[in-house]
Amino acid sequence: MQIYTVGGAVRDELLGRPVADRDYVVVGASPQTMLDRGFRPVGRDFPVFLHPATNEEYALARTERKTGQGYHGFAFHAAPEVTLEDDLARRDLTINAMARAADGTLIDPFCGQRDLQARILRHVGPAFAEDPVRILRLARFAARFADFSVAPETLALMRTMVLAGEADHLVAERVWQELARGLMEAQPSRMFTVLRECGALARLLPEVDALFGVPQRADYHPEIDTGVHTLMVVDEAARHDFALPVRFAALTHDLGKATTPADILPRHIGHEVRSVHLATALCERLRVPGECRDLALLAARYHGDIHRAGDLRAATLVTLLERTDALRRPERFRQLLQACRCDFNGRLGWQDRPYDSPQRLLAALAAVNAVNAGKVAAACAEKGQIPERIHAARVAAVRHGLEETRNEQENQ
Secondary structure (H helix, E strand, O other): EEEEOOOOOHHHHHOOOOOOEEEEEEEEOHHHHHOOOOOOOOOOOOOOOOOOOOOEEEEEEEEEEEEOOOOOOOOEEOOOOOOEEEHHHOEEHHHOEEOOOOEEEEEOOOOOHHHHOOOOEEEEEEEHHOOHHHHHHHHHHHHHHHHEEEOOHHHHHHHHHHHHHHHHHOOOHHHHHHHHHHOOOOHHHHHHHHHHHHOOHHOOOOOHHHOOOOOOOOOOOOOOHHHHHHHHHHHHHHHHHOOOHHHHHHHHOOHHHHOOOOOOOOOOOOHHHHHHHHHHHHHHOOOHHHHHHHHHHHHHHHHHHHHHHOOOOOHHHHHHHOOOOOOOOHHHHHHHHHHHHHHOOOOOOOOOOOHHHHHHHHHHHHHHHOOOOHHHHOOOHHHHHHHHHHHHHHHHHHHHHHHHHHHHHHOO
């Protein structure tokens, strides 16, 4: 039997990028051969084995045959007579369809190295159309390799797949998995651009697709287009290497602007509440994890208030901290501020503008945390008045902190 390194490890090695994981294909072997050599089976759908010493995955060379719609409708065939080229032919992109032999020889039957050099994402063959997940994977690779373009024939094939309804058969968990991975790439906006170009964005994330072409006030948004702004915000989150919940909140914070009545455009009065409703539906449909969902809903509802923090009085600041649960969840509140920073700086020409809201709100939070709620409660004769008294003490502490800050600034 022959063993080859395949896929992403070969691609990243040729690009000079770090190789995180290595995948291996075994040609000329049967499942029994692998078991006899001490490999442990782990694959449910097709023969994949763990190496007895390294625990790395080794898959038998296989072919695939489409048997139904979606990405579950496949029959796999793995046998000693399946060749390396047969196995590589079932892969999605030419840059992922290369292999390296044990002696270092590069096997590249579909010119993946040529496409690497030309910075092109190109499908291997017509079998690409059999698996709609490949639309998402290609879009994710576009976000990872920001200087790569999509081959025209590949984009045309993706459009055909979308029109044929293939994207409609993707299950929520798989869409979220690829979306989350794409959001964590270097330039996540490219994922959504590619999905939009092939028509898949309107099928998978219609709430996001609807933002394109919706105007905003040019004095606040020089980029004008809400969809363009949203992608700038997502890239801003990536630029700061923020966590996935922040990046997802960046994507969904302005969804309500797509439903603004036409007669009040380019203003978007009340879009925050509408954004919450739309983001809630999106999260339910894609079964978004709670950590990402909760931050997205907070950012949708309160990003406008947080932007105006410099104009808010002490009582309003305390109410904002309480409603966002900043006292009990300070780390999540910091992520909320990160998402709002991305919203503020993710505008044409605004990337380096100073954003003062986080400093003011974190100072207010520190003042609130300094209040001894237990002591306030113990001094209150009427137990029903305890919440009101604690709130009043917090407001007083924040007001005092704001006055001190103002005095310091005046004396500088």
